[in-house]
Amino acid sequence: MRGFLVLRVVAKLLMPFMLVFALYVQFHGDYSPGGGFQAGVIIAATMIFYALIFGLPAARQLVPEALVETMVALGVLIYAGVGVAGLLLGGNYLDYFVLAHSPVHGQERGIFWVEVGVAVTVSGVMLKIFYMFAGRQRSAEDE
Amino acid sequence: MAALTLGIALQRNLYAVVVLSGAYSFLMATALVALDAVDVAMTEASVGAGISTVLLLGALYLCGGEEAKPLTRPWLPLAIALVIAGALVYGTLGLPAFSDPTAPIHIHVVPRYLHDALRETGVPNVVTAVLASYRGYDTLGETTVVFTAGAGVIALLRRLRRRKDGGHKA
Numbered sequence: 607m608r609g610f611l612v613l614r615v616v617a618k619l620l621m622p623f624m625l626v627f628a629l630y631v632q633f634h635g636d637y638s639p640g641g642g643f644q645a646g647v648i649i650a651a652t653m654i655f656y657a658l659i660f661g662l663p664a665a666r667q668l669v670p671e672a673l674v675e676t677m678v679a680l681g682v683l684i685y686a687g688v689g690v691a692g693l694l695l696g697g698n699y700l701d702y703f704v705l706a707h708s709p710v711h712g713q714e715r716g717i718f719w720v721e722v723g724v725a726v727t728v729s730g731v732m733l734k735i736f737y738m739f740a741g742r743q744r745s746a747e748d749e
Numbered sequence: 750m751a752a753l754t755l756g757i758a759l760q761r762n763l764y765a766v767v768v769l770s771g772a773y774s775f776l777m778a779t780a781l782v783a784l785d786a787v788d789v790a791m792t793e794a795s796v797g798a799g800i801s802t803v804l805l806l807g808a809l810y811l812c813g814g815e816e817a818k819p820l821t822r823p824w825l826p827l828a829i830a831l832v833i834a835g836a837l838v839y840g841t842l843g844l845p846a847f848s849d850p851t852a853p854i855h856i857h858v859v860p861r862y863l864h865d866a867l868r869e870t871g872v873p874n875v876v877t878a879v880l881a882s883y884r885g886y887d888t889l890g891e892t893t894v895v896f897t898a899g900a901g902v903i904a905l906l907r908r909l910r911r912r913k914d915g916g917h918k919a
Contacts, residue, residue: 631791635874635877636872636873636874636877637872637873637874638874639787639788639790639791639874639876640788640791641788641876641877641880641881642881643792644788644791644792644795647792647795647796647799647800648795650800651795651799651800654800654803658803675903678896678899678900678903679896681892681896682892682893682896685888685889685892686889689885689889700885700886700889702870702882702885709869710868710869710870713869713870713872713882714870714872716881716882716885717870717872717877717878717881717882720881720885720888720889721877721881723892724888724891724892727892727895727896727899728892728895730899731895731896731898731899731902732800734899734902734903735804735898735899735902736800736803736804736807738902738903738906738907739804739807739808739811739906740807741906742811742906
């Protein structure tokens, strides 16, 4: 992909906007359509876009496999951790009311962290699946 | 959408099938927007038309783009599919009419969510409130399902790669 100057420049121009849009979908999901799942997919799509234009090794360098695998598990742990935090603070499992001074703020905080967990896991899994498929593709070319 | 489905069923070139199913996903997303389900439409457009198209194209690169001819005429599966589709359509006849305000779903928990969600959770988007708060356990389960899918792919594909390496060494 060394020769495709237009593609590379346009990709570099587009990627910040895609990432910002993902963050908007993530953090504005309380007020507008969107949330963790959609934001995670958009983040993964941005990275897949990068990998398609600049090649898999560059993408692997930017977001290493170990980080992606950690993200896969970390998201579920964040989500479950919110539940455990509720338990420790004296509520039921996944009970957000106890997470802050007032119940409504506790709900907002709980929903925020839960959505973060969903986004982390979803983007990690999507990216990992893509890496797996694309990695086999490369090994097939090597043979 | 019906024309696209026929095209997908009749088409033998799998690359065309992938592109057609991407178009199907976009049409589905449009229909969901028309039904005011914008959250679901967003997911359908990004996952169905975006990521899965890329992943399917990646899979096709590995296994070739031409569908194998079936060995026998699939009459029995067709008959089973038609019977089940008929039963499902018959079942939908018993559902309340679309956007019927007296349907059970609209008089049970929906009014409570719509009235109290903002006050109880401070989140104006009711979909987010229901998804992350009222139905928190379900969403935890969904996240675990996604995690399991990722772990399964890792387990399957990585084992294949290692076995291939071992074969080279031997």
